Amino acid sequence: MVDRYKPIILVTGCSSGVGLALAHLLYQLPQYRTVVTARRLSLARLRTAFQENDHFKIMDLDLLDEKSRARCMSEIMTHWGAVDILVNNAGISYRSVVEHMESEDEQHQMETNYFGPMALIRNVLPMMREKGRGKIINVSSVSGMLAMPTMASYSASKHALEGASEALWYEVKPFGINISLIQPGFIHSQSFEKVYYSEKSEKVLDNPNLPYSDYYHSMTPFIERLMKMSWTTPEHVAKKIIQTIQLENPPLWIPATPDAILFYFMRRLIPRRWLMPFLFLFLPNSSQWAMRHTFRRDSVGLQNRKKKAS
Numbered sequence: 001m002v003d004r005y006k007p008i009i010l011v012t013g014c015s016s017g018v019g020l021a022l023a024h025l026l027y028q029l030p031q032y033r034t035v036v037t038a039r040r041l042s043l044a045r046l047r048t049a050f051q052e053n054d055h056f057k058i059m060d061l062d063l064l065d066e067k068s069r070a071r072c073m074s075e076i077m078t079h080w081g082a083v084d085i086l087v088n089n090a091g092i093s094y095r096s097v098v099e100h101m102e103s104e105d106e107q108h109q110m111e112t113n114y115f116g117p118m119a120l121i122r123n124v125l126p127m128m129r130e131k132g133r134g135k136i137i138n139v140s141s142v143s144g145m146l147a148m149p150t151m152a153s154y155s156a157s158k159h160a161l162e163g164a165s166e167a168l169w170y171e172v173k174p175f176g177i178n179i180s181l182i183q184p185g186f187i188h189s190q191s192f193e194k195v196y197y198s199e200k201s202e203k204v205l206d207n208p209n210l211p212y213s214d215y216y217h218s219m220t221p222f223i224e225r226l227m228k229m230s231w232t233t234p235e236h237v238a239k240k241i242i243q244t245i246q247l248e249n250p251p252l253w254i255p256a257t258p259d260a261i262l263f264y265f266m267r268r269l270i271p272r273r274w275l276m277p278f279l280f281l282f283l284p285n286s287s288q289w290a291m292r293h294t295f296r297r298d299s300v301g302l303q304n305r306k307k308k309a310s
Ligand SMILES: NC(=O)c1ccc[n+]([C@@H]2O[C@H](COP(=O)([O-])OP(=O)(O)OC[C@H]3O[C@@H](n4cnc5c(N)ncnc54)[C@H](OP(=O)(O)O)[C@@H]3O)[C@@H](O)[C@H]2O)c1
Pocket: 012, 013, 014, 015, 016, 017, 018, 019, 038, 039, 041, 042, 061, 062, 063, 064, 088, 089, 090, 091, 092, 112, 139, 140, 141, 142, 183, 184, 185, 186, 187, 188, 189, 191, 192, 194, 227, 234
């Protein structure tokens, strides 16, 4: 009997959004052996949606917990003996300006979107190397190409993921391992309801007289609006991931939505010193930002200061 290769796929963050959509697609594809994962509190959602079978398993995985990562890997080894394709999809997003982030917030953001995925990559690489094949698919974002105000930490985490993936491309290609970055732009989903605000930013949100309040009050509804207007659903991005899984030699960068394709080319073709002031103009009310809190944007205040200084 011919032993047919049935790649083993591990996907993180399957309780909602792109991860859940991908789980639904993989459930219909018995040519793969799939492990979908979620944190313990979200597992029930997966267990209600899917029945485990010989090509589909549900496991508990909290990216922030080393023991949980080790337990998940060891369970997969017991069942199927390897991971051939890793999809690092789980992610969170803080919506806070740099001045309002505490070290713990930065840690939380980076651990979920960068350290956790990197730890999983380190777990699976030795077996992929030994087999001489494998795929690592990291779900990044347009924020991994361009940063936006109030999203510094999220952008930093995705830039970190992109930088490490670029280095990995060189490191693992000779071993027959592919690495790809799926870069979605705005997705029509509820994930804006799940964004994190640091404690300081929450205080500012409640008090319009504090500095940066105008940034939040412009950026938050703006991003929500763009997400609601987007034609791209989590299913579209999930299909892009399936295509990447099925490609023999997928590219490193895969812009996954029409706006991501636009930003991808803008980022490459327009020098940053022009691109950033241009984008700044398009951010809602940006001409008014900080007006009440700095003399630099208030011509009267600036003149008064100059008079005082002379
Ligand atoms: N939505 C967008 O517009 C958009 C745009 C660009 C890129 N992306 C990226 O696409 C990916 C999926 O986003 P999405 O919109 O589908 O987000 P989502 O609906 O918020 O789903 C995120 C998933 O990550 C999981 N997660 C969070 N912290 C975790 C942890 N410590 N350990 C394990 N799992 C954890 C969540 O599980 P719980 O249920 O346990 O919280 C959830 O299943 C993310 O990497 C995101 O950055 C999204």
